[in-house]
Each structure stands twice: as structure tokens, then as C-alpha cells.
Amino acid sequence: MVTGPPVFAAIADPTRRAILDAIRGRERSAGEIASLFPVSRPAISKHLRVLRGAGLVRERRVARSRLYSLDPAPLREVERWLDHYRVFWAARLHDLKRVVERQERRPQPGRNP
Amino acid sequence: MVTGPPVFAAIADPTRRAILDAIRGRERSAGEIASLFPVSRPAISKHLRVLRGAGLVRERRVARSRLYSLDPAPLREVERWLDHYRVFWAARLHDLKRVVERQERRPQPGRNP
DNA sequence: GTATTATGTAACCATATGGTTACAGGACCA
DNA sequence: TGGTCCTGTAACCATATGGTTACATAATAC
CATH class of the missing domain: 1.10.10.10 (Winged helix-like DNA-binding domain superfamily/Winged helix DNA-binding domain)
Structure with a gap:
């Protein structure tokens, strides 16, 4: 189980x-x-x-x-778990940061309320 | 299966x-x-x-x-899949960026070779 | 009302999964 | 060589999982 x-x-x-x-x-x-x-x-x-x-x-x-x-909320739990491992491929952390920055600049998609 | x-x-x-x-x-x-x-x-x-x-x-x-x-390599596949969803909790993307920056500043743990 | 449409549920089936106990095999120690 | 230690594998079991077909239910259309 x-x-x-x-x-x-x-x-x-x-x-x-x-x-x-x-x-x-x-x-x-x-x-x-x-x-x-x-x-x-x-x-x-x-x-x-x-x-x-x-x-x-x-x-x-x-x-x-x-x-x-x-509803993406529960996926954050997966994200949180992955956080502990992300450091192990840290060589590409700056790539991730770039992705984040690119998405921040993007307009919010906004799921219909 | x-x-x-x-x-x-x-x-x-x-x-x-x-x-x-x-x-x-x-x-x-x-x-x-x-x-x-x-x-x-x-x-x-x-x-x-x-x-x-x-x-x-x-x-x-x-x-x-x-x-x-x-061996964390396969976890990047999960990471990659999550990439498509991360935009849906974009409200907290700047938090993620902060996490990334914090980890970049941290010394590499380095698994024994 | 009755019929039709869209979907969930029930009952069932085959296989996968996670656990156990008993045993096999390789590496060290005497 | 024989014995002990560490671990994987085999055989088995109960339950979970993913699929099916047949039926029930709820909302619209007539």
C-alpha cells in the first residue's frame, strides 16, 4: 500500500x-x-x-x-522534494535561474476562475 | 503495466x-x-x-x-516534466529564484568520486 | 412524461507490487 | 578447509492496480 x-x-x-x-x-x-x-x-x-x-x-x-x-498545487510537494536533490546537479543551477527569470517576464497565463 | x-x-x-x-x-x-x-x-x-x-x-x-x-540524473526527467507546470504557480517564481541564488552561493557538496 | 447524451459505478479479471521466509553465493577469517 | 558475515534470489502470498463490459444516474431534448 x-x-x-x-x-x-x-x-x-x-x-x-x-x-x-x-x-x-x-x-x-x-x-x-x-x-x-x-x-x-x-x-x-x-x-x-x-x-x-x-x-x-x-x-x-x-x-x-x-x-x-x-490544479497544480500538489505538484509543489514534488517540487519541494526535488529541492533536496537539485543541489546534486548544481552545475546547471544558473540555467534554472535563467528559466525562472524568463518566465517572470512572461505575462501570467491565468487559469479561468 | x-x-x-x-x-x-x-x-x-x-x-x-x-x-x-x-x-x-x-x-x-x-x-x-x-x-x-x-x-x-x-x-x-x-x-x-x-x-x-x-x-x-x-x-x-x-x-x-x-x-x-x-545517482540524481534520472530526477532531471521529473524536473523537466515539472517545468511545464511550474508556470502555473508562477506567483511564487521569485521565491524559487531566491532559492536558486542561495544554493549557488553555497559550497558544492560533491559526492565522493 | 420518454428518449438521449455524458459520465460515474459495480463487478469482474489478469497482472503488478510489496511483503514475507528459506536458501544460495561470494568474501573474509580461523 | 571450514565457518561466519553480508547480501541477493526464489518461491510464495495478499493486496493494489489498470483494464474490461454492463448497468445506474443525472441533465437536456423532444
Whole structure:
């Protein structure tokens, strides 16, 4: 049984990572998400439940559809864990800083509220 | 079956993350690692095999012991994946930059060669 | 009301996973 | 050589996981 923050287990599966990639940027309905993958709709439904359990997606009911959008907050836990290791590839830390600075200059994408 | 980069599955288990935390900093023997956890030594041996499969640990035979040390390289794959999401908590990007700058100023820990 | 659409849930299945105990093998010591 | 130490592997077990098909439910359309 995998205990600890569920986000680590949630992103272990490649299909779930792909789902996150698919809704990063724009909200999508469950059916729309399912259409992107070669597995059945119920399988996707279960993946979405896991992602919801990890707090990685928000669900919004609209008419007959359920629209899913990204909630990146739990990923900061992964980020925090990686912090302890980032020092080990410190040779490229200045690259990271440059990335950060580039993104700071960029306008906020702003997920729809 | 979990395909894709094995590093994501490797770090999904909390015991394996704890093992990485334990050998981050200093090399440890298999038995020493096992002594840190409430599970049997063979269980740890299997976890170490998974970590080796993901390229996260290096093994060095010394006398009767096997010494394990961290190989952080595969974690950069996780880092790279997170890059696409970091923009979504951009409000705190300047914090990250500060962390980076703090670590750049710090002397290199240098894993023994 | 009834039909239709979109989605979650139940029941089930095969395989993966994480754990155990028992055993095998290589390296040091006498 | 024989014995002890350290560790990996084999065999096995219970449960988790990811998938399926069939059904239930909720909201719109008629």
C-alpha cells in the first residue's frame, strides 16, 4: 500500500501524466479526454478519480458534461522534494535561474476562475 | 503495466523515496539501509533493485558489503516534466529564484568520486 | 412524461507490487 | 578447509492496480 502524499503515486502512471498534460492549458470534458487515449472511457474515469484524490484536478459540472481543469498545487510537494536533490546537479543551477527569470517576464497565463 | 520513464514509478513508493533521502549525502551499505526501515532486508533489496532499474542508485562492491550511493540524473526527467507546470504557480517564481541564488552561493557538496 | 447524451459505478479479471521466509553465493577469517 | 558475515534470489502470498463490459444516474431534448 502506497502511503504518503498521493501525488507521487498519481503521477507514476504515464496515462495520468498525459491527462494532466492534456488539461494543462484548457479545460476538457471527461469524454474529450477519453477520446485522446486508446483505453475505454471508464478507465479514464478511474484515472480522473485518482487525480481528484491527489487534488490534481478540479471538476466543474456543466450541463451533462464534467469539465476537468488542472490544479497544480500538489505538484509543489514534488517540487519541494526535488529541492533536496537539485543541489546534486548544481552545475546547471544558473540555467534554472535563467528559466525562472524568463518566465517572470512572461505575462501570467491565468487559469479561468 | 507502467511504461514510460521508470523514475516516476520508482519515486512513487514512500519507502524508496526514504531510501534516496538516506543515501543522499553519504553512501550506505544495503544492511545499513535496511536497518533504517521496519521491513525485512529482502524487501529493501527489492526496492534497491527498482531504484537501480531507474538509474537512481549506483552500487559499489566493497569487501562483503555493497555500498549504495545516489545517482540524481534520472530526477532531471521529473524536473523537466515539472517545468511545464511550474508556470502555473508562477506567483511564487521569485521565491524559487531566491532559492536558486542561495544554493549557488553555497559550497558544492560533491559526492565522493 | 420518454428518449438521449455524458459520465460515474459495480463487478469482474489478469497482472503488478510489496511483503514475507528459506536458501544460495561470494568474501573474509580461523 | 571450514565457518561466519553480508547480501541477493526464489518461491510464495495478499493486496493494489489498470483494464474490461454492463448497468445506474443525472441533465437536456423532444
